[in-house]
Amino acid sequence: MVDALSLSMDSLPFAARHRLPGEAPDDRSLPVTAVVRPAASGESTAGGPALAEIDHLDFYYGSKRALSDVCLEIERHKVTALIGPSGCGKSTLLRCLNRMNDLIEGTRIGRGTIKIHGVDINRPDVDVIELRKRVGMVFQKSNPFPKSIYENITYGLRLQGIKAKARLDEIVERALRGAALWDEVKDRLHESGLGLSGGQQQRLCIARAIAVEPEVILMDEPCSALDPVATAKIEELIQDLRTRFTIIIVTHNMQQAARCSDYTAFFYLGRLIEYNATRDIFTNPANPQTEAYVSGRFG
Amino acid sequence: MIFWIFRVATYGILACGAAVFLDIVVKGSRTVFTAEPPFLNTTFLTAAPESLYVFEWEGRRMEMGDREFRDFKERNPAAAQLKAESYVYSAGGIFPCIVGTVLLVAGSMALALALGVGAAVYLNEYARDGKFIRFVRLAILNLAGVPSIVFGLFGFGMFVIFFGWNVSLLAGWFTLAFMVLPVVITASEEALKAVPIGFRAGSLALGATKWQTIRKNVLPYAMPGILTSSILGIARVAGETAPIMFTAAYAVRDDLPWQVQRLGDFFFQGVMALPYHIYVVSSKIPQNEYTERVQYGTAFVFLGIVALIATASIVFRHRLRNRHQW
Numbered sequence: 001m002v003d004a005l006s007l008s009m010d011s012l013p014f015a016a017r018h019r020l021p022g023e024a025p026d027d028r029s030l031p032v033t034a035v036v037r038p039a040a041s042g043e044s045t046a047g048g049p050a051l052a053e054i055d056h057l058d059f060y061y062g063s064k065r066a067l068s069d070v071c072l073e074i075e076r077h078k079v080t081a082l083i084g085p086s087g088c089g090k091s092t093l094l095r096c097l098n099r100m101n102d103l104i105e106g107t108r109i110g111r112g113t114i115k116i117h118g119v120d121i122n123r124p125d126v127d128v129i130e131l132r133k134r135v136g137m138v139f140q141k142s143n144p145f146p147k148s149i150y151e152n153i154t155y156g157l158r159l160q161g162i163k164a165k166a167r168l169d170e171i172v173e174r175a176l177r178g179a180a181l182w183d184e185v186k187d188r189l190h191e192s193g194l195g196l197s198g199g200q201q202q203r204l205c206i207a208r209a210i211a212v213e214p215e216v217i218l219m220d221e222p223c224s225a226l227d228p229v230a231t232a233k234i235e236e237l238i239q240d241l242r243t244r245f246t247i248i249i250v251t252h253n254m255q256q257a258a259r260c261s262d263y264t265a266f267f268y269l270g271r272l273i274e275y276n277a278t279r280d281i282f283t284n285p286a287n288p289q290t291e292a293y294v295s296g297r298f299g
Numbered sequence: 300m301i302f303w304i305f306r307v308a309t310y311g312i313l314a315c316g317a318a319v320f321l322d323i324v325v326k327g328s329r330t331v332f333t334a335e336p337p338f339l340n341t342t343f344l345t346a347a348p349e350s351l352y353v354f355e356w357e358g359r360r361m362e363m364g365d366r367e368f369r370d371f372k373e374r375n376p377a378a379a380q381l382k383a384e385s386y387v388y389s390a391g392g393i394f395p396c397i398v399g400t401v402l403l404v405a406g407s408m409a410l411a412l413a414l415g416v417g418a419a420v421y422l423n424e425y426a427r428d429g430k431f432i433r434f435v436r437l438a439i440l441n442l443a444g445v446p447s448i449v450f451g452l453f454g455f456g457m458f459v460i461f462f463g464w465n466v467s468l469l470a471g472w473f474t475l476a477f478m479v480l481p482v483v484i485t486a487s488e489e490a491l492k493a494v495p496i497g498f499r500a501g502s503l504a505l506g507a508t509k510w511q512t513i514r515k516n517v518l519p520y521a522m523p524g525i526l527t528s529s530i531l532g533i534a535r536v537a538g539e540t541a542p543i544m545f546t547a548a549y550a551v552r553d554d555l556p557w558q559v560q561r562l563g564d565f566f567f568q569g570v571m572a573l574p575y576h577i578y579v580v581s582s583k584i585p586q587n588e589y590t591e592r593v594q595y596g597t598a599f600v601f602l603g604i605v606a607l608i609a610t611a612s613i614v615f616r617h618r619l620r621n622r623h624q625w
Contacts, residue, residue, distance in 0.1 A: 098504060105427065133506035143497030145516060155515070156505035205501070212505060 051076040051216065051246050052097065057112035059092055059101070065110070066092045070272045072265060074216075079238060079247045081261035081278065083254060084293070088267040090250045094218050097121075097248065098135040099128050116216075133160070136214035140221040142201040144193035144208070149176075149185050152193045152204055156212040171211055178244075179207035180237050199230025206237065210245065217241065219249040223256065235260045254294055258282050266290045320602075327599020330592045342392050343596055348551060348576075349391035351589055354383035364390030388551070388580050389589035393597050397604065398556055399570030402468060403547060404537045404608060407475035411536075412529060414476065415483030416518070419525075422484070423491040424513055443481035448541040450478040455545035466569040468556070471547020478542055479532040483525075490524025491517060523620040530612045537605050540574040548575035550583065573601040 052074040059067035067089045074080050082090035092101065096114055099121060101107045113120045121131055133156075144152050153172045154162075162168060172189065176182040181203045185196070193204050202222055209217055219238075223231040238247055238260045251257050257264050258278060265275040266287075274281060274290040285291040292298055333340050349365040356378065363371060367390075372378045418439075426432045454474025464470045494517050502512040540548075549569040559565050580593045 100500065100504060103500070103503065129506050129508055132504055137500075137504035139497060139500060139504075141497055143495070143501040145498055145501065146520060155502070156507075159505065159507050159511055208501075208505065 050074065051116065053113075053115045053118075054093070054096075055113045055115070057093075057096070057114060058110035059089070059096060060108050060110050061092075061104070062106040066270055067096075068270045070112070070267075070270075072272060072275060074246065074248060075263065076246050077242055077244075078262040079242050079249060079260055080263045080265065081257035082248065082250045082265050082267060083252075083257050084267035084273075085298070086252075087269075089270040090265075090267045091220055093267070094220055094248060094250050097216070097218055098132050098137055100132075100137065102128065133212055134214050135216045135218060136209035136212065137218045138202070138205050138209055138220065138222050140224055142198065142205050142225070144196070144201050144204050146192060146194055148190045149193045149196075149204060150189040153208050153211045156208065160212070175207040175211035178210050178241070179203045180233065180240070181207055197230070199226050199233060202226060202230070202234060203237065206234075206241075210241070214245065216246045216248065219247065221250050221252060224252060231256070254282075254296075266293060268293070323595060323598045323602065326591070326595035327597075327602075330596025331599055340392075340596075344392055344397070344600070345394045346392035347395050347553060348388045348393065348593075351386040351389035352383040353386070353589075354381050356381070362390075386587055386589045387584050389587075389593055393571075393573065393576060393593075393600060395552060395555055395571040396573045396576040396597065397600065399548070399572040400537055400574070400601070400604065401608075402556060402570060403471050403475060403543065403572055404533055406468060406472040407479070407536050408529060408533055410472050410476035411479045411483050411532060412525070415480050416487050416525060418480075418484045419487035419491055420513060420518070423488050424509070424517070439481050439484050443485070446541075447478055447539045450474055451542040451545050453477070454542060459546055464567060466545070466547060466549065467567040468547055468570060469566040471543045471570075474542045474546045475536045475539065478539065479529075479536055482532050482535070483529060486528025487521065487525045490521040490528070493524060494520045519619075523616045526612055526616040526619070530609050530616075533608050533612065534605050537601075537608065538574055540572075540578050543572055544575055544578070548572045550575070550579045573597055573604070577601070 050073040052072075054070055054072040054074075057067055057070045058065060059070075070089075070093060072093075082093060084090050095101045096109075097116075109122055114122060116131075116135070119126065145155060147155070150172055153175050154168050157168060157171060162171075173182060173186075176185060181200060184200060185204075188195075193201065196204060202225075206217075206222075223234050226234065235256060238249065241247060242262075249257075249261065261278045263275065264278040264281040266273045266281065266285075266289075268289055274285060274287045276286070280286075281290060282294050285294060330343055331340050332338055346364075352361075352363050352365070352368040354361055354363075368383065372381070422432065422436065451474060454470055454477070458464050458470035458473050459466060462470075498516050498520065499512055502516040503509070507515070547569055549571055552569065552571055554568075556565065556568060556570055559568060577594060577597050580590050580597070584590065
């Protein structure tokens with residue numbers, strides 16, 4: 001079987017994978033403010049190199065249509081927020097991107113394609129396991145495994161057959177630093193991940209996701225169960241992560257979308273209403289429905 | 300008034316239970332413990348059952364086991380013509396029964412856990428819920444209500460006769476395993492259901508296959524629950540007489556299970572077992588003052604062994620649970 005997905009992905013320049021300390025500057029040590037934010041306004045969404053292309057997608061739960069005719073291009077190394085009222089299909093779309101919907105019985109794609117690097121991820125010869133390694137996910141309810149912090153992070157690596165202790169140690173530290181959790185847990189790596197606070201648990205899940213060095217991280221309302229301080233930390237982290245990863249985040253919180261995303265897509269009743277640079281969506285929405293939603297008049 | 304009825308009923312049950320236990324413990328400890336060091340009747344715990352010989356010798360009443368009596372007659376030629384009354388199974392000990400029961404429990408629980416957990420994983424993780432699967436579940440639940448003697452008969456027909464395994468450990472293992480399977484499957488399924496769905500999703504999202512997810516991130520967390528159910532299974536497997544009386548148990552056997560010619564014979568030998576021994580000494584031989592000590596001693600040891608195995612599993616379960624608590 002030709003693994004078309006991995007072939008095409010391997011040919012692309014990756015962010016440095018599992019660099020050794022000293023080999024390259026550790027971008028984690030940069031203060032958050034040093035991350036240069038692209039001037040989102042005025043940029044065309046179609047202009048950049050698209051990482052994922054969603055083309056006229058219809059999605060069904062049984063006979064119920066959850067997504068209708070969604071067209072969307074996701075850019076590399078940008079944060080894309082999906083907003084909209086409950087039941088508008090934003091989480092469904094997110095879960096289409098790593099085919100987590102496969103796990104739900106009776107779901108199917110009625111029409112359209114999702115391409116990542118030009119490869120239709122729903123093609124029968126695409127290895128869904130490989131896809132999920134490259135498209136990581138952080139869930140709404142933080143779900144650290146009832147194992148130690150260390151084992152939580154090495155879980156995905158061990159699945160890939162990485163066994164060398166030194167290498168695992170190094171990746172664990174790197175992932176925890178990447179998720180801004182290292183200083184808080186470095187003395188208790190072998191204690192249960194469930195002993196952490198809610199915000200720390202969610203950052204542990206992020207660390208677990210970035211440990212396998214995906215290209216894309218899907219975040220499904222990652223802050224909905226967290227207090228404002230923990231939320232602020234995660235948002236800071238998202239700013240930090242986008243230098244290395246493409247992030248797609250579903251959120252109910254419009255301020256959050258406004259604060260931490262480059263592009264925002266507004267969904268309503270399974271349709272993509274408007275997709276544009278975040279600043280435009282919030283200050284100058286083209287569609288009256290979008291304006292009504294972002295100004296808090298419904299939803 | 301109603302309150303008192305319930306209260307008296309509850310305490311009545313407790314009293315009955317206590318009476319049964321005390322009876323066994325008091326009478327059994329007379330057999331198992333002795334007044335002099337080492338305070339334990341080592342013969343009873345380490346010897347095989349023998350016939351007891353009772354006779355008068357030089358004005359004294361003597362009680363001797365089979366072997367001892369033969370030695371005695373050799374040493375005292377005058378005793379050769381001695382008239383002694385003999386009582387079957389009343390001397391010696393129950394060591395072969397202990398060994399047999401432990402072997403039966405270990406083998407059948409291993410089988411039941413392997414088959415039962417496998418079935419539960421299939422039903423809970425792989426099978427698509429539908430009419431057929433619901434029917435399978437119902438059938439499994441109903442199997443739990445089948446009397447154990449029916450399982451014994453099934454095992455006899457299936458394993459002993461049809462497969463030609465004769466009365467053997469293997470036939471006993473399978474019969475007992477089939478008997479506890481419904482309990483193990485149902486409880487394992489509950490334990491698997493209790494593992495949060497987020498653990499599965501989290502694992503799959505990291506690029507694990509379904510089987511990797513089940514093996515590394517579902518089964519380990521379900522194990523304490525599965526073991527809890529199997530502790531009940533252990534007590535049942537150890538205690539049942541009916542399923543093994545046609546399939547695995549011998550009333551008496553001189554060789555111990557490891558005294559076999561070839562390794563392969565190990566699985567095809569019958570064994571003695573504690574519950575069957577109690578049954579034999581209580582109903583298959585003439586009752587007398589000497590059989591009682593064997594009956595109660597065996598019952599006492601039997602309870603002790605079941606308690607021991609159950610305690611070991613509880614300790615094991617706790618260690619597992621402390622490792623993975625969510």
